[in-house]
Amino acid sequence: MKIEFFHDVVCGWCYIQSPVLRAIQAKIDVKVVHRNFILQRNDREMISKWGSLEGAKEQILQHWESCSAFEGKSDRFNIDGMREADFHYPNGLIAAQATKAAEILGGQEAHWDMFDVLQRYHLQEAKNVGDIDVVKEAITELDYEPEKFLDVMFSENVKNDLNKNSLLALNYGVRSIPTLVVDSKYLIRSTTKYQDLVNTLVNLGAVNLE
Numbered sequence: 001m002k003i004e005f006f007h008d009v010v011c012g013w014c015y016i017q018s019p020v021l022r023a024i025q026a027k028i029d030v031k032v033v034h035r036n037f038i039l040q041r042n043d044r045e046m047i048s049k050w051g052s053l054e055g056a057k058e059q060i061l062q063h064w065e066s067c068s069a070f071e072g073k074s075d076r077f078n079i080d081g082m083r084e085a086d087f088h089y090p091n092g093l094i095a096a097q098a099t100k101a102a103e104i105l106g107g108q109e110a111h112w113d114m115f116d117v118l119q120r121y122h123l124q125e126a127k128n129v130g131d132i133d134v135v136k137e138a139i140t141e142l143d144y145e146p147e148k149f150l151d152v153m154f155s156e157n158v159k160n161d162l163n164k165n166s167l168l169a170l171n172y173g174v175r176s177i178p179t180l181v182v183d184s185k186y187l188i189r190s191t192t193k194y195q196d197l198v199n200t201l202v203n204l205g206a207v208n209l210e
Helices: 012-027 043-050 053-071 079-084 093-106 108-124 132-141 146-153 156-172 194-203
Strands: 002-007 031-036 179-182 186-188
Touching: 002 012, 002 156, 012 031, 012 053, 012 108, 012 194, 031 093, 031 108, 031 156, 043 053, 053 079, 093 108, 093 132, 093 146, 093 156, 108 132, 132 146, 146 156, 156 179
Parallel strands: 002 031
Antiparallel strands: 002 179, 179 186
């Protein structure tokens, strides 16, 4: 079974979904394939979506509150830290480039590891993942050679792969994230807890636990 996980580093709901998928993969024979779905790529798109950069942060932090309540873990979302941080809420482009570079260099698991590190920086440590210096911290933490990694990160290959992910999302009908696409045909369009996801996969006939 294959699950394609459409996500963005700056998405709180994706932050909840990632560890659930790791737990699923540990128990079930499933291949998780990571697909980037960048919500906004620059300040202009942020303003178009949220009205202003200042308004974006406050509205998105309200989403974080909903995410935290849904997950039921008070220590994973640093809402106060992000509210007090002296930067606007970041768009997801640079972080997406980093995850795709990791994928090119190390495959799907490397993409996932970079995604999880950057999400931790963003949602738990209230760091600016739109800042290349923060991305460099993740590059160092994951033991990449920085110059080589950055060459890949800003390459045409990464740009083309991100565009391919956008086209794939359009073809599947992905409109929001997280979205899980099971075996290229079944779409799960919302954050799903572990047992609910297992039940859904069984009901779809994608997995047999007997």
